[in-house]
Amino acid sequence: MEVPSSSADRRITGSDITRRELIGTAVVTGGALVGGPLLPGFIPEAAAQAGTPPGTLDLALRVNGTDHHLTLDPRTTLLDALREHLHLTGSKKGCGLGQCGACTVLMDGKRMKACLSLAALVEGREITTIEGLVRGEQLHPLQAAFIERDAFQCGYCTPGQIMAGVACINEGHAGSPEEIRDWMSGNLCRCGAYDNIVAAIQDAARAIGSGRGG
Amino acid sequence: MNNIQYVAPQSIDEAVAAMAAANGTGRVLAGGTDLLIQMRAGVVSPGIIVDVKKIVEMTTIDETSGGYRIGAAVSGAVIGEHARLKKAWPGVVEAINLIGSKQIQGRASAGGNLCNASPAADSVPALVAAGAIVTVQGPKGRRDVPVEKIHAGPGRTTLQPGEIVVSFTLPARPAGSSDAYLRLIPRTEMDIAVVGCGVSLTIQNGTCTAARVGLGAVAPTVLLVEDAAKALAGSRLDDKALEAAAAACRAACKPINDKRGTIAYRTKIAGVLLKRAAGIAAERAGRK
Numbered sequence: 001m002e003v004p005s006s007s008a009d010r011r012i013t014g015s016d017i018t019r020r021e022l023i024g025t026a027v028v029t030g031g032a033l034v035g036g037p038l039l040p041g042f043i044p045e046a047a048a049q050a051g052t053p054p055g056t057l058d059l060a061l062r063v064n065g066t067d068h069h070l071t072l073d074p075r076t077t078l079l080d081a082l083r084e085h086l087h088l089t090g091s092k093k094g095c096g097l098g099q100c101g102a103c104t105v106l107m108d109g110k111r112m113k114a115c116l117s118l119a120a121l122v123e124g125r126e127i128t129t130i131e132g133l134v135r136g137e138q139l140h141p142l143q144a145a146f147i148e149r150d151a152f153q154c155g156y157c158t159p160g161q162i163m164a165g166v167a168c169i170n171e172g173h174a175g176s177p178e179e180i181r182d183w184m185s186g187n188l189c190r191c192g193a194y195d196n197i198v199a200a201i202q203d204a205a206r207a208i209g210s211g212r213g214g
Numbered sequence: 215m216n217n218i219q220y221v222a223p224q225s226i227d228e229a230v231a232a233m234a235a236a237n238g239t240g241r242v243l244a245g246g247t248d249l250l251i252q253m254r255a256g257v258v259s260p261g262i263i264v265d266v267k268k269i270v271e272m273t274t275i276d277e278t279s280g281g282y283r284i285g286a287a288v289s290g291a292v293i294g295e296h297a298r299l300k301k302a303w304p305g306v307v308e309a310i311n312l313i314g315s316k317q318i319q320g321r322a323s324a325g326g327n328l329c330n331a332s333p334a335a336d337s338v339p340a341l342v343a344a345g346a347i348v349t350v351q352g353p354k355g356r357r358d359v360p361v362e363k364i365h366a367g368p369g370r371t372t373l374q375p376g377e378i379v380v381s382f383t384l385p386a387r388p389a390g391s392s393d394a395y396l397r398l399i400p401r402t403e404m405d406i407a408v409v410g411c412g413v414s415l416t417i418q419n420g421t422c423t424a425a426r427v428g429l430g431a432v433a434p435t436v437l438l439v440e441d442a443a444k445a446l447a448g449s450r451l452d453d454k455a456l457e458a459a460a461a462a463c464r465a466a467c468k469p470i471n472d473k474r475g476t477i478a479y480r481t482k483i484a485g486v487l488l489k490r491a492a493g494i495a496a497e498r499a500g501r502k
Contacts, residue, residue, distance in 0.1 A: 054217055054219075055217030055218050055219055057220055073218070074218050074219060074220030074263060075218055075253065077250065096254060097251050097254075098247055098250075098251065098314065098315075098317070098318055099315075099404070101315065101317060104317055107320075110291075110320055111316065111317050111320065112317055112320050112321060113317045113318065113321075115250075116245075116246055116247050116250050116251075116318070116321060117246060117250075117321065118220070118243070118246060118250070118263075118265075120220050120222070120265070121243075121246065121265060121267065164316070164317070183316055184316075185315055185316065185402075185403045185404065186314075186315025186316045186317045186318065186404070187315075
């Protein structure tokens with residue numbers, strides 16, 4: 001699915017900018033633009049073409065502390081809703097089959113694979129994506145540790161690794177490298193940066209002060 | 215693409231009504247970890263998705279005079295965090311916790327694992343060994359079915375049109391009872407069983423007084439191996455009894471050759487896993 005190109009969308013973004021520019025702008029402005037296409041009056045393209053088609057759902061999704069109102073095909077996964085409708089492209093689509101973990105997000109603080117959940121299933125839940133970890137200019141300790149430890153090569157799995165790592169630390173499952181490897185086993189890295197990922201999680205767990213237990 | 219509806223009823227009656235009204239095009243969604251993949255692959259294209267995660271009876275665990283009732287849509291993670299259930303039925307819990315990765319555990323359920331009807335479903339041999347009773351509700355009302363009667367073949371169940379698996383009931387058992395589940399996979403995590411074996415035992419004064427054995431991935435359906443249970447019951451789980459039970463497991467196998475294992479390999483492993491799982495279950499039973 002392409003980025004919506006309806007007139008409503010153009011009006012909101014203000015110009016005929018490209019998808020990548022839109023994302024760049026949204027990041028620079030702290031994500032304020034992300035909600036743009038969802039302002040009152042915005043009608044998704046499919047709905048605009050078909051009137052109010054049967055088989056669509058009106059949903060309220062709470063993502064990174066902001067409420068979004070969407071009209072979606074019921075089959076839309078949470079991942080597609082995040083990436084294609086909210087333009088939060090930090091969560092990656094790797095396999096789309098729940099195997100690789102690149103799409104990991106937090107639901108009420110617990111990790112889940114966004115590709116295996118319908119958007120409809122998480123209505124009313126608090127969803128946190130990689131975009132929601134930063135506090136102003138302050139990276140989350142695990143984001144900082146990933147940079148410090150060089151815990152990636154291509155970076156594609158990184159958002160999912162970090163979201164799973166945040167949950168791993170919060171759950172108290174970051175007590176030892178072995179424990180981290182076990183509880184991070186749902187996230188694959190084809191570059192093989194596992195040693196550095198484990199080290200980054202250990203560092204962040206110490207920084208956060210909840211690495212004990214588990 | 216056809217239009218598709220999504221409903222999230224609050225009660226089983228409403229869910230059954232929605233399934234009945236769908237006239238065969240309804241699909242139950244619990245965790246969605248099988249259904250979404252099948253939809254994406256075009257294997258299924260439901261007219262209506264019935265999300266059962268909002269039904270209290272299907273998403274809770276209750277203790278029932280010594281036994282347990284586990285809602286069919288309870289996630290593996292919730293089951294794994296239930297300390298008393300884990301103590302009473304460690305084999306059932308470890309089997310359910312082997313389904314997928316940590317994130318999958320947050321969604322996937324034993325009910326979904328059963329209804330997906332894979333012969334290699336990890337939770338099913340352990341539930342068979344446990345003597346789990348499945349409560350099913352459909353347009354004609356409720357019925358209770360032994361779990362081993364649900365699978366009809368790969369991807370097929372004996373559920374009637376419109377029927378929904380509501381819960382599993384694990385029976386109360388005497389002291390000195392425990393269970394274990396082992397599966398063989400070439401990796402350490404996230405793989406499909408080459409063979410899976412669940413054993414549930416009661417041991418009193420060193421003698422095995424009751425046993426049940428479930429075997430997975432060695433036949434079109436998960437098997438209840440009664441001859442293996444007979445070989446264990448009444449014995450002191452000595453080498454002779456264990457070998458007799460292993461032989462019964464091998465004899466029960468009707469596996470396929472595939473990339474995961476040959477017929478000969480699967481058959482041999484079924485006996486090996488029986489002995490090891492029985493050993494773990496016996497050790498756990500002795501500790502209680």
